[in-house]
Amino acid sequence: MHDIRMIRDNPDAFDAALARRGEAAVSSELLAIDARRRAAIQAAEAALQERNRASKEVGAAKGRGDEAEFERLRALVAEKKDEIARLEEEAKAAQEELDDHLMRLPNLPYDSVPDGADEADNVELRRWGTPPEFDFTPKEHYELPAAKGLDFETAAKLSGARFVVLRGAMARLHRALAQFMIDVHVNENGLEETATPVLVRDEAMLGTDKLPKFGDDSYQTTNGWWLIPTSEVTLTYSVAGEILDAATLPRRMTAHTLCFRSEAGSAGRDTAGMLRHHQFEKVEMVSITHPDESDAELERMTRCAEDILERLGLPYRTVVLCTGDMGFGARRTHDIEVWLPGQDTYREISSCSTTxxxxxxxxxxxxxxxxxxxxxxxxxxxxxxxAVGRTLIAVLENGQQADGSVLLPQALHPYLGGKTRVTAEGVLA
Incomplete structure (x- = not known):
């Protein structure tokens, strides 16, 4: 959420920054609401002073027997009490109106973020690895003989479209990937492993900018809890309302959780396979930092994610998102896109942002x-x-062989009991 004082001091700069994100100028509207709020507060304070002054004089009037003055002052005290209540209600209503407007406005991009309308205007920062060359036409993950354990039919019977049941080698490989990621982040990157709920209250979603604007993209239970779209919500909100000691910063956390998204804005996109599902698993990283350290922390976090791909031998590229493609709460975002041979393109597998x-x-x-x-x-x-499922996709597609089997990254062998491949029959071997 934005600081109204900053908007008061720099309304033109605020509107210009919003314009870079395709938003209309709103500073004049916000400042008008703010002026009403401040006027009501000032009037309430003035009325309170009058009431206090009259309250002190009531006793004196009574003591000297001035009944007329006593009644006048007593009536004034009552009048001011009602006036104060009315003005405080006006101030409260204006504050709620202002907060609602501010809650719906996206974050302002850093000056270093490239201008642009959509993903076509993102700017590549670097690449790692060479996409594998095949002497056959590479398949997408759900077409591979080795991926027999991806059961979309049973998932559809259970839950409908955009779900999957993982069986056998696919279930174990998926679990191994998550365990590998957590181990690297905890043992080598210094993140604190954290297990969090997947059901949260409104306050947690509001505090992490998922509400009110993106309520349609999330699932809410009948008793009011929200299923988390990512453990960014729980890890970040864990410090809500606290005053931390500067010496304890940065706080770096990681969690492996289920995530739930309605994908309301992606109708018709990536319907085949398990690239875009309503329920998926992700290993999340969250950092709470001193303002002076947040830019360096973004680079560090990005490297932590890139390193996972490098250890798995998966080619990727890293891009900085343009203003038109950046998430609502971000000031700068680095997307890491992994190479998927079956699609012959890079697809997002990680998004690292500073807010x-x-x-x-x-x-x-x-x-x-x-x-x-x-x-x-x-x-x-x-x-x-x-994102664990997308990493599974990348491992399958980049390791596919002509006979339908899949060679697995060496980093995963210890997590698979020494198994090195998935056979064309869908068995770890």
């Missing part, structure tokens, strides 16, 4: 500077490290 103080202001997460001083908002970052 600045955007989420922290919504959830009132602050830190106390070393040496004391007024608490300041922390900066929050989040990134996939990685």
């Amino acid at each position: 600045g103080a955007f989420q922290a202001r919504r959830m009132n997460a602050r830190f106390r500077p070393e040496g004391g001083g007024k608490p300041e908002f922390v900066h929050t970052l989040n990134g996939s490290g990685l």
Whole structure:
């Protein structure tokens, strides 16, 4: 959420930054609401002073027997009490209106973010690895003989479209990938492993900018809980309302959880296979940092995700998203796209973003500077490290062989009891 004081001080700059994201100018509307709110607060304070002054004089009037003055002052006290209540209600209503407007506005992009309308305008930062060459036409993951354990028919019977049942080698390989990712992030990258709920309250979704704008993209239970779209929600909101010691920053966390998304805005996209499902698993990374460290932390987080792909031998490229393709809460985003031979293209497998103080202001997460001083908002970052199902897809497609089997990355062999491939019959061997 944005700081209204910043908008007061720099309305033109605020509108210009929003325009880079395709948003209309709103500063004048926001400032008009803010002016009503401030006027009501000031009027309430003035009325309170009058009431207090009259309250002090009531006793004196009574003591000297001035009944007329006593009654006038008593009536004034009652009048001011009602006036104060009315003005406070006006201020509260204006504050709620202002907050609602601010909650629906996206974060402002860094100056370094390239302008653009969509993914075609994203800028490549680097590439790693060479896409494999095959002496046959490579298949997509769901077409591979080795992937017999991807059961879409049973999943459709159970839950409908965009679900999958994993069996046998596919289930074990999927589990191994998640375990491998968590082990690397905890043992080598210094992230704290965290197990969180997948059901959260409104406040957690609001604080991490998933509500109110994206309610249709998430699932809500009949008793009001939300199924998390990612553990970014739970990991980030874990510091809501706290004042952290600066010496404890950065806080780096990781979690492997189920994630749930309605994919409301993706009708007709990626309907084949398991690339875009309503339920999936992800290993998430979240950092809570000092504002001075957040830019460096974004680079560090991106490298943590890239390193997982490198250890698995999966070619990728890293891009910085343009203003038109960036997520609602982000100030800068690095997408990592893995090579999928079956599609003959790179597809997103991780998205690492810094939100600045955007989420922290919504959830009132602050830190106390070393040496004391007024608490300041922390900066929050989040990134996939990685999407487990999409990594499974990449492992299958990049390791496919002419006989229908799949060679598995060496890094996974210890997690698979020394097994090195999936046969054309769908068995680990």
